[in-house]
Amino acid sequence: MKIDSVDFFYLSMPVVTEAADGSQDALLVRVTSGGHQGWGECEAAPLPSIAAFVTPMSHGACRPVSASVLGERLDGPNDITRMSATVAYNSMDLLQAAHTWSGVETAMWDLLGRQRGVPAYTLLGYANAYPKLPYASVLFGATPEETRTRAAKIGRAGFRAAKFGWAPFGESLANDVLHIEAAREGLGREGVLLIDAGQIFGEDVEAAALRLEAMERNRVTFFEEPFHGSAYGAYRALGARAGTVKTAGGEAAHNRFMAEHLMEYGGVGYIQIDCGRIGGIGPAKQVADAAARRGVTYVNHTFTSNLALAASLQPYAGLADHRICEYPTNLQSLARDLTLNHIEPDANGEIVVPEAAGLGIEINPDAVTRYKVDVEIRVKGKTIFSTPSI
């Protein structure tokens, strides 16, 4: 099959706020080849990612992503791997290319799975998909009371694990301790409790370390992104000072090297990969393999739709011991409405990657129409992008 077209749909809520809520917009990608379709999602910033696909070439090592994709052969997983290498080389100097390619690459796995009538994870070499324990991923409340209420609600909804993140965490030690305690109290004694600092401590190991005592006492499983994603030295120093709490990070990795470095040099206990950033499902699977070899636990990073969630589960679907998975709750209506089917926790509080072909998720064309943001890019008087029809 040849790749006939790649279409981008920029979707957005009518109002986007400064909350750290990644479900407020989305960049959906549709790839068509040989009469088949596949869907993927790029994380984040739709407009620059569209621009990276359609931009005029700057020079031989700074070509648009489209140059390595359109008209190429797509007959099997090896073709996806080949195109990944071509994009990395030909778009070497185009920074945003990794995010753009991530959605396109994901859509290709969906397409190949649909064409062959198999779930995408089988194309990665996994015989089975094991159930995962989803953690409800939410923001901290504005007050400890709000955090407690939120945690209790998560527990009542059947979740056995929860992650609390971002502001107001990091503003004061005393308040952070109250939030951690409130989260544990609300979630109950047995729940898996996770904390996401949203890089608030920069490189300040001492500031982050001050939170360890309360985390250990409240049996926090991991302490996510205390630092800038590239501050490996800080991650390693904090990890060395922690007892039972492990560090976690990796969501910003835009190639597999960055994720491997965070394990090797940063010494994280959990490596969190966003398929919409790292270059798609293929490099994420390589990271999962590397994590398993190192004794690091692989976790998905997902804060958008169930299409992104389904994609993010594929790379470690077959790794039984890598149990927890990020499961965004409180999604904006856009991210909920975008797919006709959803991945829901079962009576056990567990989820499993869909068994249907490809990523197993059906796009809702009405939602695409409803949330679509019209974009037009003109260069030298010629339209090089305009939002396509669904």
Place this chain on the structure above:
Amino acid sequence: MKIDSVDFFYLSMPVVTEAADGSQDALLVRVTSGGHQGWGECEAAPLPSIAAFVTPMSHGACRPVSASVLGERLDGPNDITRMSATVAYNSMDLLQAAHTWSGVETAMWDLLGRQRGVPAYTLLGYANAYPKLPYASVLFGATPEETRTRAAKIGRAGFRAAKFGWAPFGESLANDVLHIEAAREGLGREGVLLIDAGQIFGEDVEAAALRLEAMERNRVTFFEEPFHGSAYGAYRALGARAGTVKTAGGEAAHNRFMAEHLMEYGGVGYIQIDCGRIGGIGPAKQVADAAARRGVTYVNHTFTSNLALAASLQPYAGLADHRICEYPTNLQSLARDLTLNHIEPDANGEIVVPEAAGLGIEINPDAVTRYKVDVEIRVKGKTIFSTPSI
């Protein structure tokens, strides 16, 4: 002063080819504040970098670069540092933001220097600017004969150092050896000879190591980017096998951490920083300081205009022992015409950063008009970017 406006000018040659020649287009940035102007340049891919400035916000950690810049105070170097941190945090999930911010940040140093009537390097804390030994940076010839002719011409032009790069290097060992020998022969016994592999060996240490013998024999000073910019392990392994030849890399670093990692984990002997990618002059200076502490040699990476060259010299202008500098030759007319003045080697074959205020380079408005590419970006029916007037 408040930042009143930031304007982007996408410039391009009429025809852009697949040659690895970064001077075929440019993204020029003009910052105005308090009645003063400053100029900078982003590397590379103009359209995605413009999009990263004007894009609608996706969420609180994925804001456009403009949100951290427009209307902000710019009274001194600390304000630039503060905005760097704000951009890194508020545009955390917007990958292209680093390239966009790089040009804006550079323009702010130019502006502050002009306002105070001092060269930008003095604002970085350097009392003096030391002369640098420019290496003519050119592509290999298609044949060894062409490479020899090119090297001889460089020598005749007064250069005492030259770098040859990219295809056909890496295609065959025998041919690579011929090219290395031809370059040495053409340049003469005394010239500083440098080789740039353009990442052609991926992670293949063995393939790169096969070239070492010819390099040592021909007294090559550094072997640049044999591998993917993030393949630290490969850099370290090759460095350990080399004798007098040092490895070099770092041009793709889009934050100071990445450059520091290449020194710490990759063990490079030369760290090459592009101010148009790493976030501007400020973080480049931090890398220069770190390099000096480690005994690594700092080198600029520049393949575009003399504005970019002047910017790239500032971070290590005051480091007398860091002697060589990349000096693009065979520039396309765009990159040559863009500035009214140029940095030329003196009778000694040395260059020095301009002593005039700011970056010391004057933009040629006629060239901006001549090479300008009209861009219009419309979102939800509203124009969010159109090419401004010079």
